[in-house]
Amino acid sequence: MQKPISGFSKWNKSQKIDWLINTYFDGSTDAKQTVEQYANADEKLQQLHDEFIENTVSNFYLPLGVAPNFLLNDKLVTVPMAIEESSVVAAASKAAKFWLERGGFKAEVLSTTKVGQVHFIYNGNYDTLQSYFQHIKPRLFEEAKPITKNMEKRGGGILDIELRDKTEQLDHYYQLHATFETLDAMGANFINSCLEQFAQTFETGFDAFNTDSSNLDIVMSILSNYVPDCIVRAEVRCPISDLKDKDIVDPQEFAERFNQAIDIAKVEPFRAVTHNKGVMNGIDAVVLATGNDFRAVEAGIHAYASRDGQYRSLTHCSIDNDTFRFWIEIPLALGTVGGLTRLHPLVKFCLEMLGQPNAKELMKIVAVAGLAQNFAAVKSLTTTGIQQGHMKMHLMNILNQFGANATEKKALVEHFKTETVSHSAVVSALENLRH
Numbered sequence: 001m002q003k004p005i006s007g008f009s010k011w012n013k014s015q016k017i018d019w020l021i022n023t024y025f026d027g028s029t030d031a032k033q034t035v036e037q038y039a040n041a042d043e044k045l046q047q048l049h050d051e052f053i054e055n056t057v058s059n060f061y062l063p064l065g066v067a068p069n070f071l072l073n074d075k076l077v078t079v080p081m082a083i084e085e086s087s088v089v090a091a092a093s094k095a096a097k098f099w100l101e102r103g104g105f106k107a108e109v110l111s112t113t114k115v116g117q118v119h120f121i122y123n124g125n126y127d128t129l130q131s132y133f134q135h136i137k138p139r140l141f142e143e144a145k146p147i148t149k150n151m152e153k154r155g156g157g158i159l160d161i162e163l164r165d166k167t168e169q170l171d172h173y174y175q176l177h178a179t180f181e182t183l184d185a186m187g188a189n190f191i192n193s194c195l196e197q198f199a200q201t202f203e204t205g206f207d208a209f210n211t212d213s214s215n216l217d218i219v220m221s222i223l224s225n226y227v228p229d230c231i232v233r234a235e236v237r238c239p240i241s242d243l244k245d246k247d248i249v250d251p252q253e254f255a256e257r258f259n260q261a262i263d264i265a266k267v268e269p270f271r272a273v274t275h276n277k278g279v280m281n282g283i284d285a286v287v288l289a290t291g292n293d294f295r296a297v298e299a300g301i302h303a304y305a306s307r308d309g310q311y312r313s314l315t316h317c318s319i320d321n322d323t324f325r326f327w328i329e330i331p332l333a334l335g336t337v338g339g340l341t342r343l344h345p346l347v348k349f350c351l352e353m354l355g356q357p358n359a360k361e362l363m364k365i366v367a368v369a370g371l372a373q374n375f376a377a378v379k380s381l382t383t384t385g386i387q388q389g390h391m392k393m394h395l396m397n398i399l400n401q402f403g404a405n406a407t408e409k410k411a412l413v414e415h416f417k418t419e420t421v422s423h424s425a426v427v428s429a430l431e432n433l434r435h
Contacts, residue, residue, distance in 0.1 A: 071104025081285035186335030235327030265313035282373030291340030291347035
């Protein structure tokens, strides 16, 4: 039975790897080779990666692909996507090409306000608390000046601070609810630093204002990844007659069926989750490629999808007279300065490829990637079916799983140009070829 260890974080990388191999792989040289083969030969670059996180033993690679031909606000963009799932980049590229010939994508940022909160418990009189808040509020701004001065020079900073009474949800629970503008930074460290200063000022000032300071207990100070006032909208539209392509024989019928599919995702949570997962295929891939926090983005967007009490589709569709319109409105807190955006070489590469966008421009690109991904998925679902395209892209994964050589891959790729791809069909075809 394995015993706990101490001091692991102080070991060098070789010691950590040896411990893992001896503890979990019986000293296997194959296992050790697997871990070590992903180390970068450039020691300086490897050290940079090692210092991103703690207890690093190797690098975990994801493919970086690109989806060209996105016409966004009349400008052509090639979108970087870091993702492991088959057919995502192909679907985004296909949707981009489809809309390139129909006016492209339009996107605009509606708002960029971000939120942070000081959570505290107060057992005293509410009128006293409210009076104290009005008294201390100017000092909250003033004592945060050393933190905010550089952000304010660029046009950002603290927008407002409110006292919120949450006692109906939890006994004696209140918040300092603060809003921020962080410009091209995602702003997590900036917001959290401000919040901790608010908490210190609020608590210290309370001692002088109220003799019974034991009534106040600061629980925590932290930004929120729910940003319902940091919104971007992206859309496509065209005359219904222009929707026709090789998969769409009857544009009117397609538009109505597509609209119905979106309506289903608005009312049926089981469908909405899968529907929105498709949206996030595009969003996460670009967020990751540009060095942003895809976990924060995911959490905020899914909360937004549930904002009225039921989980619903993130995308919307309308048929107005002869016009088909498809759009998305989502909360996105992104940055193009700070964090990995200036550290990870491939992130810098991706941002340069995008023309060094500011945060608002990146919000538009990410939203468009999510919309394109969803359009491609729903188009497939309502025409040819999702498996036809997805499984053809998955074919190579199945062949690699069974160790197909180059000759076998070439023959089976040709074979499945006219055959339906399924796991069992590929295995059977590979066995027949080998015999």
